Amino acid sequence: MCGATQLWELEMGRYLTTMRLFWSNAFGVLLEYQFNFLIEFFAMLASLIGSIFILSLFFVEGQSLGGWSWEAALVVQGFYTLLDGVTNTWLRPNLGAIVNYVREGTLDFVLLKPIDSQFWVSVRTLAPTGIPEIALGIVLILWAASKAGAEFSFGVLFVTSMMLLVSCIILYSLWFLIAATTIWFVKTWNATEVLRALLAAGRFPVVAYPPILRIIFTVLLPIAFLTTVPAEVILGQSATYTLLLGWLLALIAFFLSRIFWNFALSFYTSASS
Amino acid sequence: MRVAGLSPQVIKALFSTQYANMLEYRAEIALWALSGVLPFIMLTLWSQHDGGNSLAYQGSDLSRYFLSAFLVRQFSVVWVVFSFEEDALFGRLSPYILQPLHPLWRYVASHLAEQVTRFPFAFGIALIFFLLNPASFWLPSFWQLLLAWLATFFSFTIGFLLQSLIASLCFWNERASALERLLFVPYLFLSGLLAPLIAFPSDVLKFANWTPFPYLIDFPARVLAGLPVDILSGFLSQLFWIFCLLPAVLILWRLGVRRYTAMGA
Structure with missing residues (x-):
């Protein structure tokens, strides 16, 4: 019994060390391209200003967006910015590369490594250029939420970060499911672009959409849980059952991605065969 | 007889291979x-919004605007900077430069070929749109269609020249495609893809009209949708941008080629 725990700890340590190596390597690469970092930063800032401008068009003459006030809608925008930063930092560089492994046959080497292949392809690298976007998202969330009259008790912040974790897991799983299909359709990496386009719907509170889309964005493609639900939590408007539903969805999505990866791998025939 | 390196045979060969x-x-x-579904997502938001009044376009006009914006975007998408960067990095550019044909023509051909391939899909999406939203159905007249096509083609030309300008910078910095982001962001927000420009506050609108972006989506989309638009000034602005950008691209390219070091060779 004791031996099993020790072994598990050893395994965890090994995975953490690997991850640290990967990511410090990524930071090293970043320093090679400082100019790009600056460009990315400006583009991100301009993009945020543009999004807030478009959002403001819905609020002329004291109107609201699906019953959400300007400040509350900004909180949603903040969560979108934060998750977009997560996508750019973590998901896109890693999961976007899967298609290259498949096309060039280098997935063989990944599969031969004595480490979980889903782990390897998911944390192989990091694009630190997205980190300022994450920071800006957090600032926007806190600022807009305080303007909207939210109270930052420990409980609220704790539940919000839990829900943020749920959003990240759902987002990761969606990306991973799409990315794993490249095992069959080598050239369809742009399926992730379709996903990105659809996820852009998360910039706005889900009640602003027509009823049919609301259902789709809650159940089929859980965009509501990515931005609207965390925003409701920090604004103190959410019901307990949505939180439980969120966790349930996140767990289901994660295990689906895991099952699907193993299923997809059983079809992998290497590049030259 | 060759004009700018092109002859009918060259055009045929380029286009059919691409x-x-x-x-x-x-x-x-x-x-x-x-x-490219973004305009449709924005349409559902705008049409659901109680203050559609502020937008000047209502009901089917709004639907037509966003469907037109979608179609214009479909046929003016440009990715030359990405293709070019890859070709330059992998050394594929070297043989292209040796040919008696400006390498940019090759990319023009691939974009036009892609548009032809894309046509049935865009058409299908438009059909589905009309099935879901039959009230918005309209058939533009022949002249309207011709003008819209011309405006879209000019929009593609401006987009292509803008990106080629950045692509030429690849001769100096091999990661120049990052600069494309600086172009894409104002394009996204000022072109009219997310909201018709008529909804913009007048100061922002004035500013936007000084940039080439409104002539990339908003102007051709309004022509196609049959919404009120100043056709003459729209086309003149498009031509103005083309005549400014074309020499700039050619000069920058010429300067860049001198610096070319044939990476991967």
């Missing part, structure tokens, strides 16, 4: 077509 290449990847192109 078209065959694009047909191979039609699934990919279908997905690219689908990834």
